[in-house]
Amino acid sequence: MSNIFKAIGKGSGELTQAMLASLKEEGPVAGQTIAAAPAEPLQAAAGEDLAPVNPPVDTARIRTLPIHITGKSPLLPFSAANAAAAEQYRIIRTRLLQHPRQPRSLLISSTGPGDGKSITAVNIAGALSLKSEARVLLTDVDFRRSVLDTRLGLPSSPGLGDILTGTATLEESLIQIEQLPNLYFLPVGTPQSNPSELLDSERWAWLCNCLRAEFRYIVADAPPVASVADYELLQASCDGVVMVIRPDHTRREAVLRTLKSIPKEKMIGVIMNDVQDWFFTRSTPYSSHHTYYERPSSADKNRVAAGK
Numbered sequence: 001m002s003n004i005f006k007a008i009g010k011g012s013g014e015l016t017q018a019m020l021a022s023l024k025e026e027g028p029v030a031g032q033t034i035a036a037a038p039a040e041p042l043q044a045a046a047g048e049d050l051a052p053v054n055p056p057v058d059t060a061r062i063r064t065l066p067i068h069i070t071g072k073s074p075l076l077p078f079s080a081a082n083a084a085a086a087e088q089y090r091i092i093r094t095r096l097l098q099h100p101r102q103p104r105s106l107l108i109s110s111t112g113p114g115d116g117k118s119i120t121a122v123n124i125a126g127a128l129s130l131k132s133e134a135r136v137l138l139t140d141v142d143f144r145r146s147v148l149d150t151r152l153g154l155p156s157s158p159g160l161g162d163i164l165t166g167t168a169t170l171e172e173s174l175i176q177i178e179q180l181p182n183l184y185f186l187p188v189g190t191p192q193s194n195p196s197e198l199l200d201s202e203r204w205a206w207l208c209n210c211l212r213a214e215f216r217y218i219v220a221d222a223p224p225v226a227s228v229a230d231y232e233l234l235q236a237s238c239d240g241v242v243m244v245i246r247p248d249h250t251r252r253e254a255v256l257r258t259l260k261s262i263p264k265e266k267m268i269g270v271i272m273n274d275v276q277d278w279f280f281t282r283s284t285p286y287s288s289h290h291t292y293y294e295r296p297s298s299a300d301k302n303r304v305a306a307g308k
Contacts (some may be wrong), residue, residue: 057214061171066178068153074119075151076126076180089127092271096128103239103268105208105218107141109225110244111254116273117244118147118221124242125219129183137174137215139186141234142223143195146188159189163207164198170210184215199233208237225258240268247275 069075077085096103108121125138139160140148149156154175158168168189177183192198211218220238223231235241241262245255259267 058171062174062176064176064178065154075122078126089123092124093127099268101240105238107220107222107234107238107241108244109222109241111250111258112224115244115246115250118151120244120271120273121219121221125183126180128217129180134216135182136217137184137186137211139220140188141220143188143192143230144223144228148221149187154185156187157189159187161189161192164203196229199230226261235266241266242268243270244273245270246273
């Protein structure tokens with residue numbers, strides 16, 4: 001599997017060694033830019049009624065709401081106080097933008113709960129939305145264990161399930177984030193007893209087409225890989241999968257099994273979350289990775305001014 005990126009620090013221990021040993025990493029990807037033109041709409045075959053044809057989304061009807069995040073939360077760490085964490089997510093953004101396949105719709109998944117896929121999904125979407133020309137959708141597609149609405153302090157419905165059952169429109173379900181105007185959120189919506197059937201429908205194909213036409217990037221918080229039938233249907237409809245693993249939490253056997261189960265053409269990369277030096281702890285007195293982001297002391301400024 002190629003183009004594996006280790007986005008947040010350097011991992012250590014048995015899990016990291018097993019992962020690196022099992023994956024052959026390619027060299028740097030040549031710098032590329034993403035064209036601004038939107039994707040072509042999905043065309044239905046002759047005689048096939050893909051789904052109801054709706055006009056473009058009326059953005060004036062979309063709710064604009066503020067998110068509410070506690071001060072200690074690792075969500076959206078793009079303030080000056082979290083420069084190192086913010087830079088790691090910008091690195092992820094850059095590698096996604098330069099990826100040879102130019103993925104626009106991403107599933108953020110893991111081997112199981114507790115690996116940090118939901119936090120990672122929010123932060124990747126936030127980093128992408130900071131580019132002024134990019135309109136980004138963050139959506140929760142984990143019908144069984146949705147958490148994004150709670151983490152962000154936003155309403156849970158109407159949302160994706162309501163759109164698929166025909167009880168709400170896309171405009172009624174979308175939320176524009178007040179603090180990040182280019183970031184939109186689509187919650188999972190009213191709990192559904194049949195998510196697999198909803199995702200295996202013409203209306204789901206129609207909705208994917210609508211979202212691709214309206215948003216430059218779509219970042220989806222997905223169920224764990226191969227955990228439920230929902231995941232297979234979601235994987236089939238996305239451009240690529242980003243795996244999140246957590247050292248000393250994710251089992252090595254589960255990582256290797258999961259990586260083998262994702263089709264090569266869908267695999268975008270791996271993010272190591274919550275590694276030892278997460279949130280700026282300095283591992284050695286000579287660690288330039290962390291000191292680069294620190295504000296220079298008065299003594300440092302004086303040395304620079306003196307040419308020392």
